[in-house]
Amino acid sequence: MAKFLELDKGTEAGIRELLGQSLRNGQVKAVFALRRTTNGAVNYSLITDPQMMEEAVPLFPSMPSNAGQLLSRLTLKGPVEGPVAVVVRPCELRALVELVKREQGSLEGFLFISFTCPGVYPLKASANGEIEGKQTQYWEAVKSGKVVPEIRPTCRACEHFIPYNADITISLVGNKDVDKRCILFLNTAKGAELVKGVGGKLSEGELETAELHAHREERLAEKKSLYDQGQLSGLGMDGLIEIFSRCIGCRGCRSACPICYCNLCTFDSFDYEYEPSTYEEELKKRGGVRIPPNTIFYHLGRLTHVGISCVGCGSCTDVCPVDIPLSAIFLQVGEAVQKIFDYIPGKDVEEDVPLATFEEVELTEIEE
Amino acid sequence: MADKEYNPKIVGFLCNWCSYAGADLAGSSKLKMPPAISSIRVMCSSRVDPVLIVTAFLRGADGVLVAGCHPGDCHYEKGNYYARRRFALLRKVMETLDLEPERFRLSWISASEGPRFKEVVTEFTEHIKGLGPNPVKEKTSL
Numbered sequence: 001m002a003k004f005l006e007l008d009k010g011t012e013a014g015i016r017e018l019l020g021q022s023l024r025n026g027q028v029k030a031v032f033a034l035r036r037t038t039n040g041a042v043n044y045s046l047i048t049d050p051q052m053m054e055e056a057v058p059l060f061p062s063m064p065s066n067a068g069q070l071l072s073r074l075t076l077k078g079p080v081e082g083p084v085a086v087v088v089r090p091c092e093l094r095a096l097v098e099l100v101k102r103e104q105g106s107l108e109g110f111l112f113i114s115f116t117c118p119g120v121y122p123l124k125a126s127a128n129g130e131i132e133g134k135q136t137q138y139w140e141a142v143k144s145g146k147v148v149p150e151i152r153p154t155c156r157a158c159e160h161f162i163p164y165n166a167d168i169t170i171s172l173v174g175n176k177d178v179d180k181r182c183i184l185f186l187n188t189a190k191g192a193e194l195v196k197g198v199g200g201k202l203s204e205g206e207l208e209t210a211e212l213h214a215h216r217e218e219r220l221a222e223k224k225s226l227y228d229q230g231q232l233s234g235l236g237m238d239g240l241i242e243i244f245s246r247c248i249g250c251r252g253c254r255s256a257c258p259i260c261y262c263n264l265c266t267f268d269s270f271d272y273e274y275e276p277s278t279y280e281e282e283l284k285k286r287g288g289v290r291i292p293p294n295t296i297f298y299h300l301g302r303l304t305h306v307g308i309s310c311v312g313c314g315s316c317t318d319v320c321p322v323d324i325p326l327s328a329i330f331l332q333v334g335e336a337v338q339k340i341f342d343y344i345p346g347k348d349v350e351e352d353v354p355l356a357t358f359e360e361v362e363l364t365e366i367e368e
Numbered sequence: 369m370a371d372k373e374y375n376p377k378i379v380g381f382l383c384n385w386c387s388y389a390g391a392d393l394a395g396s397s398k399l400k401m402p403p404a405i406s407s408i409r410v411m412c413s414s415r416v417d418p419v420l421i422v423t424a425f426l427r428g429a430d431g432v433l434v435a436g437c438h439p440g441d442c443h444y445e446k447g448n449y450y451a452r453r454r455f456a457l458l459r460k461v462m463e464t465l466d467l468e469p470e471r472f473r474l475s476w477i478s479a480s481e482g483p484r485f486k487e488v489v490t491e492f493t494e495h496i497k498g499l500g501p502n503p504v505k506e507k508t509s510l
């Protein structure tokens with residue numbers, strides 16, 4: 001049985017109050033969460049002024065960028081002087097863990113609050129203010145334990161919606177009273193310490209109820225249909241060319257991807273620019289080449305580089321100006337390579353990235 | 369017959385310490401083998417980023433062979449263990465997207481295994497001949 005605290009108020013209000021109080025009494029130095037700025041935009045912010053917690057919207061169904069990327073940047077030159085309470089989605093926490101494994105940041109000083117995640121709307125919906133109008137429908141679906149309509153395709157298909165490594169897990173999916181009661185599962189001593197003094201009722205129970213299991217089944221079914229739609233098996237080079245024929249090479253997918261962390265990307269390297277003689281050679285072979293060359297190369301390269309750690313957050317698809325279903329491809333290829341090593345990215349910070357370790361006897365089937 | 373004429377192009381990434389020396393031995397022992405391989409000497413099989421293999425295929429190689437020291441014999445102790453994981457990953461990516469993973473081969477060949485080098489090259493060349501030319505060669509919209 002797990003311990004949980006029940007506060008007699010709506011979930012978001014409860015979180016806001018808990019964090020506001022923790023700032024006031026000095027239990028945390030800062031809060032990192034989504035915040036609605038004065039012009040109505042929702043962005044991640046670091047907050048130290050308890051008053052400003054009024055602007056926090058930690059459960060707002062949008063992911064302006066994967067927070068794993070932001071927290072890695074925040075701690076790239078050294079850990080925060082904590083404690084800093086962080087409210088992020090499960091895939092954001094997983095991305096951060098993957099980055100920390102690659103020495104791109106630190107978990108030190110953070111107190112992680114996450115939730116059973118109902119998913120986020122595509123960024124395009126936030127650009128024109130549509131999300132506001134969808135809030136009622138969103139929370140009704142959350143209460144019913146159903147997959148929320150119109151969220152990112154990868155969110156619909158996400159089976160890792162219960163956070164790993166959270167000190168506190170907020171119950172959202174299937175919580176019928178999400179607007180009346182705030183339920184906080186206290187997973188660690190740190191988490192339990194934070195809620196001391198906010199009142200409420202401590203009880204014991206299970207986070208993973210039958211409803212949540214049913215919800216997972218629904219998401220797995222969504223994943224299957226996403227994969228079926230993607231039709232990667234039998235795709236081949238022609239299929240790949242077709243999918244990426246409209247790619248304009250903006251590299252937005254790479255910038256939005258939390259796992260792509262290199263400052264200097266190999267695919268922008270001068271080494272991959274063709275020599276005049278290379279063009280000659282290629283033209284001799286083919287009679288015509290796409291300019292610039294290397295579109296398929298870039299995407300295959302990125303698949304081999306980040307596939308092992310792809311958390312399926314969907315940020316890449318979301319920023320693509322020509323609507324290439326990138327995350328569906330990355331999710332499926334990613335899952336296939338992760339399975340070789342029985343690896344769930346971002347689950348356990350102690351577990352090495354599979355490419356950074358080995359077993360002496362393994363994979364003999366790939367040698368000939 | 370045109371088929372008989374077909375000489376596949378295979379790019380071979382050979383580790384300096386084992387497989388390249390093995391190739392050398394095969395050569396100096398005058399072992400006969402098909403002239404399909406263009407060898408690229410690398411210091412270790414783990415030096416071969418999957419991206420290099422992808423490059424070879426996209427630029428039209430019919431086959432790619434990566435050869436290094438037998439597991440346990442790496443000059444740098446552990447390089448080939450890491451390499452093996454990387455290539456398992458690449459294979460899987462190719463498999464999932466149906467990109468003819470069978471055009472890629474990983475083999476361990478030591479410095480003293482000249483005959484094995486010959487065998488691997490002969491076998492792989494035959495195998496690639498069976499598959500025919502890499503269709504990617506003709507694509508104009510990569």
Ligand code: SF4
Binds near residue numbers: 257259316327
């Ligand atoms: S590849 Fe796409 S889905 Fe995967 S982690 Fe990067 S942005 Fe997220």
Ligand code: SF4
Binds near residue numbers: 247251253320323324
């Ligand atoms: S975001 Fe879309 S258009 Fe831009 S590089 Fe990625 S796939 Fe191509």
